[in-house]
Amino acid sequence: MFCAVKCLQHIGTTTNVGAIFRSAAALDVDAVLVSPRCGDPLYRRSVRVSMGTVFQVPWARLENWPGDLHALKEQGFTVAAMELTDDAVDLDVLAADSPARLALVLGTEGAGMSAETLAAVDVAVKIPMREGVDSLNVAAASAVAFWELRPRK
Template identity: 65%
Template sequence: MGLYIAESSEVIRIAVGAGHRPRSFLMAERWLEDLGPVLGQVDAGADGAVPVFVADAQTLRAITGFHLHRGALAAMHRPPLAPVGELIAGVCPGEGLVRVVVLEDIVDHTNVGAIFRSVAALGAHAVLVSPRCADPLYRRSVRVSMGTVFLVPWTRMPDWHGGLEDLRSMGFVVAALGLGDDSVDLDSFARSAPERLALVFGTEGDGLSPAALGSADVRVRIPMAGGVDSLNVAAASAVALWALRSSATV
C-alpha cells in the first residue's frame, strides 16, 4: 500500500494511537525522550523491530531538504482504504444525523488538511475524495490537519460520478456547494436539512465540475457580502459544517 510521512512528535503519537504502523523513525536526539513511550509501544530502537535513526540538525536538513523544526519524522505504512459502502456502513450503522464531506479534485494539500480538521472539529462523520484529489496523507496535509486525517474515516471513490449516485442509493441527499441561479441559501437549507447529507466541495478556482453539479440533488450557496462571490474551499467547508452541525456538536 506504500508509505507516508508523519512529521512532529504530536502527529506521530496520533498516527500510532490510531493503529498506523511505523516503518522507521528519523529525529534529533532531543526528541528521543519525548517519543520514548511511542517508541516502546511499537518496539522501536536499537534492539527493536523498527529502526530509529538519530542525527544533528544539519544532517537532518541535508536528508530531508527542509528545516525539521519539530524534530521528528516517521515513515508510516499506509493502511488499506475501505470501499465506500463499507466505510459508510461503519460510520452510520443506524438512524440519525449523518454528515459526509465529498471532495472533488482539491489540488492544494493545505486545503485538504484544513478540511479534515474542520470535519473532525465540527462533528462530520467521514470524507470521500475523488480519484484526482490531493492525498490526505501527504506530509503537509497531515501537518495542517493536526493529525485528524488519522481519526476521520475516509476513502477514495474510484468511480467518481457513479459514486455520487451510490451515495444517493444509500439514502443521502447530495448537496453541491456552489453558485448558481438555482442555488439555495445555506441558512435556509440548514433549517430543514436532511438527516443523511453528503456535502460536495469542488477544486480551487473552478469549483465543482458540471458533471458533479448535475449529479447533485440541490445546490447550496454561502451568502456573501463586500463584493466577494465565494470563500476559499477550506473556509467554505468550515462554514457549511458549522451551519449543518448536529445539536450535540460543540
C-alpha cells in the first residue's frame, strides 16, 4: 500500500499553504505535516484558498524539526526534499523508484530548505525545467510533485 505524506518546512505565506492543501486533497495525499514555523493551515486565508480542503486532509504540526523527519524514516518512509541541490535527482526518477512510503518535504519560499533539513533527508529531488528558469512557486511545484508521485494503478 502506498502512503504519501507531505511535510511543509516554514512555508509562511498562507495562500501557499492553502493551495498546497488543495492540491494534496485533489491528488489523494494521505497527510500533511507542517513544521513549527509553517503558516497556520486553519488561518482564514489558508482555509479560503484551500476551498475548505484543510478540513479533509489529515494534518499535524511537528514540534521537533527536523528531528521528526528521522522518526518518519524509522517508520519506513523514504524522505525526499524538493530542493535544487547539485545532487538532486529528477522527480520522475523518484517516481519510477516508487517507494511504498514517501514523505516529501517542501521548503520555504525564497530561502528554500535548511541545511539541517537537507542533512536529514534521504534524497533531494527537482522538477526538470527549461534553462533560465530555476524554480516554480512552492504551491505550483507541490501540484506537479503530487501528480508525478501519485500511485499508479
